Amino acid sequence: MNRTLYYHQQSNFSRKIRIFLSEKRLDCELKEINLVNKPPEFLKISPIGQVPVFVDEDGTTIWDSTLIAEYLDETYPQPNFYPLARRQRLECRKWEELADVLGDNIIRLWVLDLTSDIAPTYYRKKYETLINRLLPIFDEQLLTAKYLLGGETWTAADVAALCSLSYYSLRLNEDWRIQYPHVREWFDRLHERESVKSTIPRKT
Numbered sequence: 001m002n003r004t005l006y007y008h009q010q011s012n013f014s015r016k017i018r019i020f021l022s023e024k025r026l027d028c029e030l031k032e033i034n035l036v037n038k039p040p041e042f043l044k045i046s047p048i049g050q051v052p053v054f055v056d057e058d059g060t061t062i063w064d065s066t067l068i069a070e071y072l073d074e075t076y077p078q079p080n081f082y083p084l085a086r087r088q089r090l091e092c093r094k095w096e097e098l099a100d101v102l103g104d105n106i107i108r109l110w111v112l113d114l115t116s117d118i119a120p121t122y123y124r125k126k127y128e129t130l131i132n133r134l135l136p137i138f139d140e141q142l143l144t145a146k147y148l149l150g151g152e153t154w155t156a157a158d159v160a161a162l163c164s165l166s167y168y169s170l171r172l173n174e175d176w177r178i179q180y181p182h183v184r185e186w187f188d189r190l191h192e193r194e195s196v197k198s199t200i201p202r203k204t
Helices: 012-023 040-045 065-075 086-114 121-141 156-171 181-190
Strands: 004-007 029-032 053-055 061-063
Touching (some): 004 012, 012 086, 012 156, 040 053, 061 065, 065 086, 065 156, 086 121, 086 156, 121 181, 156 181
Parallel strands (some): 004 029
Antiparallel strands (some): 004 053, 053 061
């Protein structure tokens, strides 16, 4: 049985897993899902109907990008994206969660833009406020650190944040590059990696 990733090429959460697979050099069949008209095959293995979904060679099926990322790191540990030490791993998960929350709210803001004629301004303000509260936290962390955990190698936290910010550029604008120079430098440096360059989302 082939490894399979059900994904959408514009999904920041799918991209997180594609980067993991590329860095770990794991062969995997990619099946892109039409999120407007999801096929029965996909809904059968994904009760929540969201991408990504990963199916391993032995039939192990996992949805939710963080669960997939943790599974891949435990099952195929080279290279490692989560620290082995308990406290450092917790710190990594905290930053990854911040990055995923950032991504979730960017998605919500973009969806709101699609229905701006009927959407209450309360929700726009809510999402913008949270995004604008999180971005300075990342910029401050990267003021004196090469990566979000402060070490000499990137982690799952960096991958998640990279994917969320790339989605921001895809769906909204690139104003964050001017406002947050330390994030911009970190973002551009990571885009020198082949796994990152090869998974850049494209507009359709």
